[in-house]
Amino acid sequence: MMEEFASYMELMVKCIIVYFVIIFALRLMGKREVGELSVFDVVIYLVMSELLAISITDTHSSIFRSLVPIAVLALMQIAISWILLKSKRIRDLFDGKAVILIRDGCIDQQMMRKERYSIDDLMSQLHGKDLSSPDEVAFAILENNGTLSILPKKSCRVRYPHPLISDGVIDREVLRSIGKDREWLIQQLGKQGTTAEAVFLCLYQKDGLFVIRRQLH
Incomplete structure (x- = not known):
């Protein structure tokens, strides 16, 4: 006992x-x-x-x-x-990379097959955001954690959802996706009086570049 x-x-x-x-x-x-x-x-x-x-x-x-x-x-x-x-x-x-399944209302069917994401799953996610058609979507991004982020056209302010610069590092793949090159980006940053190395976050928005500068330690 x-x-x-x-x-x-x-x-x-x-x-x-x-x-x-x-x-x-x-x-x-x-x-x-x-x-x-x-x-x-x-x-x-x-x-x-x-x-x-x-x-x-x-x-x-x-x-x-x-x-x-x-x-x-x-x-x-x-x-x-x-x-x-x-x-x-x-x-x-x-961690993997986020991929775009819908861009400006167009579904990337090849990417959906690659990610094994069905049209039923996609439409269910759209309906969950009170959207009835892919035509209402600016971007639908399958994040690296498996969630689907949806940016409706009526409220989307960016021309491309992924950052051009993250913590001072230029993403050349994103630049290719928007049809720009590194020289263009450097020139645009120069107009704002900064450099790529000094940028913490840079997004390509409809009204130009959105830039947050790195904090100096």
């Missing part, structure tokens, strides 16, 4: 430790909504939850043996997140 009671107490203590370990690890790795988790984040969380589940059910080993790999995973997630913040190329490799 006493041994059974002791085993239950041990299980309760493990559950309490796991509860605080999970909270601490998630706080350490940063705040993110579930819908904003990248594939890398999901893998980390799944592995951590599996390690903790094993440590709870394994009555022959100490729960603290699981804390070492969990700490390694948390530190690895922090390190890679920092790298992703500094490099857009690596960020696109880990």
